[in-house]
Amino acid sequence: MAPTNQSHSGLSRLLQQVRLPNSWLPEMVRSLGGVSPQEIGLLLKSITSKRRPKVVPPINGDFYDIADTLSAEEQAIQQQIRTYMEQRVRPLAAEYWERGEFPHELVPSFGRLIGETFGRQPYAIDALGPTLTGIACMEMARVDASIYTFFGVHWGLCMGSISMFGSDAQKAQWLPAMQRFDLIGSWALTEPNIGSATAAGMETTARQENGQWILNGAKKWSGNAPIADVNVIFARDVTNHKVAAFLVERGTPGYHVEKLEGKISLRVVQNADIRLENCKVPAANRLPGVTSFRDVARQLAVTRAAVAWAMTGVAMGAYERTLDYANQRIQFGRPIAAFQMVQNGLVQMLANVTAMQTMCMRMSQLYARDGKISHERASLAKVFCGEKMRETVSIGRGLLGGNGILLEHEVARYFADAEALYSYEGTHEMNTLIVGRAITGIGAFI
Ligand SMILES: Cc1cc2nc3c(=O)[nH]c(=O)nc-3n(C[C@H](O)[C@H](O)[C@H](O)COP(=O)(O)OP(=O)(O)OC[C@H]3O[C@@H](n4cnc5c(N)ncnc54)[C@H](O)[C@@H]3O)c2cc1C
Structure with a gap:
């Protein structure tokens, strides 16, 4: 049906109502050329619906302001990592994921980022202190758990082993070049x-x-x-x-x-x-500092604490992407964010993210206070965050409907990636048994 002058003036009023310039009118009339009057009615209803907020609240996965506990200088570091991940990694993440390839092109700029943020000399696994190091891991995984994992293996596991267990000669040979990402571990x-x-x-x-x-x-x-x-x-x-x-x-x-x-x-x-x-x-x-499995376990407590933060980042990213989608996806004439059951899912996701963040914060504060992190505290965070991460990405994947399994909409990648974090650096069961042994005094591994 061709639009009439009457419907033009209706559209003109509508444009004023939604605060769009009248210059949009010709384009809109053209696009509506093949649309039925019923569909136009539904569209008008959806755009003018009182349920649609005039200003959409900003999307913020840090509901309890954990960044507020950081100094201004530390917040700038967090922001620098976030900006890099958003601008450099996010646009490439789905494409490399689908191909199963590593983005070598990012290594020089990622190395510079880590040099400018973590890069204090000499190397230390948690160079930024337990809390900011954790938040940095969260920021990486918030955009791409693969890049976090690349960093975690290189910086935390490989360089961490050389630093904790290596001789002075081994440290001098490897750590400076690895800190620059000239060599990969x-x-x-x-x-x-x-x-x-x-x-x-x-x-x-x-x-x-x-x-x-x-x-x-x-x-x-x-x-x-x-x-x-x-x-x-x-x-x-x-x-x-x-x-x-x-x-x-x-x-x-x-x-x-x-x-x-x-x-x-x-x-x-x-x-x-x-x-x-x-x-x-x-x-x-040979690394002289490793003389039994106990040494390895000591290192794993530190890296597990980082993984708990990374799990938090995965959940945070999934929540933010899901909320963004829910604000934009229109069904039954309204954004799906307007439906009670969708809001319930979004709030459950946010509650999980907030609980994970606050638990990790406290874990890192204890780590800073004691100068070390105990196995059971790191394991409890990994157990809890693993479970909540899985639940969060699963809710998000569901709220995107069919698009929840398409890489294009990102949440699918978080959903899939969560599975590896759930199992690596000690499975859910192993970490549960570490805490179980600590609270009962009884080892139940075998
Ligand atoms: C993506 C990815 C990256 C990884 N990167 C590395 C890496 O860089 N370096 C490295 O060394 N390893 C790495 N791993 C390996 C990872 O640490 C192991 O997968 C993990 O430790 C579990 O070992 P498994 O897969 O052999 O499972 P298994 O040990 O075979 O366990 C299978 C299941 O049995 C359960 N189970 C086993 N024993 C018990 C028990 N006593 N009581 C109750 N339940 C039990 C487990 O919890 C699990 O659910 C990586 C794994 C993944 C998936």
Whole structure:
């Protein structure tokens, strides 16, 4: 039906009502050319509906103002990381995720970002202090959990091991270049046959021969390994059966790295299957500070605390993207954000995010107060945040309807990526058992 002069003046009134200039009229009339009077009526009703707010509130995943606990200088660092993630990473995230490739093009600028924010010399795993380090991880994962994981493996696990357990010579050789991201690090504890039980059953062996170490065995999942210059490999010393750690450099004979394919989560992160076949490592590449699995566990408490913050970031990002979608998606003539059940889902998501943030804040405050984080406090945060993250991304994915499974609308990526965070750095069950042992005094692992 062709629009009449009468409907033109109606549209003109409508444009004034919604505060749009009359210059929009010709374009609008053109677009409405093939639309029925009933549909135009529904459209008018939806645009003029009293339920549509004149000003849409800003989307804010920090409802309890946790950023307020930071100094102005710290807030500027948080903002710098957020801006980088929004401007540089977000536009590329879905495309690389779908291809299962790592965005090498980002490494120089990401390295500069970390240099300008974390880059105090000498290297420290939580260079920004426990709270801001946690918030930085949250900010990365708020946009892309894969980039957070790339950072977590390189900075927290690999550099963290060298810093905590390395000799002065090893630190001097590796840390400055890794801090600049000129060299990339990986970390390999898990094995094909041994995941949760690495403390008891590691199968990879290390034996000393003619002043060098010979490694044999296999590793699975090692993050960044296909692109890394150095990998921290854990193996059981055949003489005393204790866990030891070695810096294995790319290209070492007997060190075979194969990219792990077929992941449905964190597809940008390059994980690997590794075979060690009489892999000869110089004696100088053994990390002297690792003499048993207890040392590894000490490091894992720190990195698990960071993962709890990252889980918070995943939930926060999913909440913000879902709210944005709900404000824009029109059904039955209204934005879906106007429906009670949708609001219920959004509020549940926000409540989860807020609970995760406040728990992580307190965990980091205790870490700062005590100068260390206990296993059980880090594990409790990972257990709680893991559960709430999964619930949050699942609600978000549902609220997007069919678009909730399309990468284009982002929440699908959060939904899928949450699954890897839920399992890595100790599964939900393992972390639960760590807390269970602490509160009952009884280890229930076996
Ligand atoms: C994306 C991704 C990245 C990773 N990156 C790395 C990395 O960089 N380096 C690295 O070393 N590893 C890495 N991992 C490995 C990760 O740490 C392991 O997947 C994890 O420790 C669990 O081991 P598993 O997968 O072998 O599971 P399993 O140990 O086989 O567990 C299977 C299930 O059994 C449960 N279970 C096991 N034992 C018990 C018990 N006693 N009581 C109750 N339940 C139990 C577990 O909780 C789990 O639900 C990564 C994993 C993923 C998914």
